[in-house]
């Protein structure tokens with residue numbers, strides 16, 4: 366029988382949500398262990414474009430960023446949107462440039478700064494919540510591991526096994542997307558390397574992007590799972606060459622993964638049950654154009670704070686977490702809320718101002734292209750849910766909690 370390691374809190378996954386949660390817990394003096402299935406520092410597929418809010422969080426919580434955690438170019442000025450009508454709009458981030466993160470090193474740096482004990486090459490397998498503690502089973506290089514924790518935080522990303530342990534059918538209830546990117550040598554590329562480029566083009570995919578990294582050009586495409594990555598990617602490369610005069614060599618590397626894009630659009634987050642909290646992208650947090658680092662950091666911190674608060678005041682941890690994380694839900698879901706986009710300022714770059722710089726004809730083309738792009742998502746039947754949540758939000762400071770799990 367394996368001896369259980371007792372800890373105050375066990376966190377599954379060693380990424381940004383975990384680092385932020387761990388920082389709050391260790392600051393409060395709670396013994397915290399993070400388990401990570403990969404060897405650290407580990408690779409993470411990501412463009413590494415951080416929002417200003419995420420940038421502020423990193424500096425305030427973990428200190429100035431070392432040079433090793435950055436790719437070349439080391440910063441990003443903002444985003445450029447491209448439309449099928451060949452109108453392009455560049456928008457600078459509010460408050461200046463943000464760092465272009467190398468996730469392998471930035472995540473490891475944040476994890477080390479958090480002060481938690483880290484067990485890498487250790488995979489979460491399952492859990493049982495006994496009411497006053499949670500038993501977690503894990504495997505480390507073929508060896509069974511057992512942890513006994515007062516609380517557990519699932520920060521294990523989109524394909525979360527912690528979510529699956531609590532809600533075995535959840536993965537079947539949401540649509541899944543595949544996002545893949547290839548790395549190309551550059552022959553000629555007129556796309557400004559200081560910006561992240563995104564195409565609102567239904568003929569290219571649900572999510573199409575390109576940007577420079579370490580002397581190569583990334584071309585990425587996202588679509589509903591089941592389609593052919595190579596064919597989709599080839600189509601985008603051809604389009605970039607025809608329409609933007611981008612000339613690239615044969616791809617030297619490629620990578621891809623499954624994404625749970627959707628829960629934040631329709632306010633269907635998963636926050637856990639009993640003594641187990643879910644946070645970061647595992648909970649469904651994803652900002653506009655797939656920026657997930659800032660909401661992973663903020664929601665992660667809130668999960669850690671909720672545990673500290675619940676222990677201090679003897680309050681139920683789920684209730685505490687849900688009331689605290691409502692602010693992050695508001696922030697994230699507002700980004701997808703058409704009424705907030707029209708009437709408020711939910712983003713960290715000025716889309717309305719960029720639109721106003723265009724001629725009347727271009728504005729009309731952009732709005733038409735945006736509508737055609739949105740129609741691509743019709744099959745997921747999110748329209749009514751977004752409309753209902755948007756209307757409720759008009760009369761309340763946040764979003765209803767009854768759609769959360």
Ligand SMILES: Cc1cc2nc3c(=O)[nH]c(=O)nc-3n(C[C@H](O)[C@H](O)[C@H](O)COP(=O)(O)OP(=O)(O)OC[C@H]3O[C@@H](n4cnc5c(N)ncnc54)[C@H](O)[C@@H]3O)c2cc1C
Nearest residue numbers: 378380382402412413414489521522645646656657658661
């Ligand atoms: C192609 C692509 C590009 C992206 N570009 C951007 C971008 O430019 N900017 C941005 O902000 N966001 C981007 N994102 C999204 C962003 O990467 C995520 O939203 C963010 O990393 C989520 O952080 P997290 O801490 O919740 O989880 P993750 O970063 O997904 O980390 C989860 C961790 O858990 C570990 N883990 C998983 N299962 C287990 C297990 N069973 N046992 C132990 N450990 C486990 C994983 O190895 C990983 O380390 C991109 C995503 C993709 C796929």
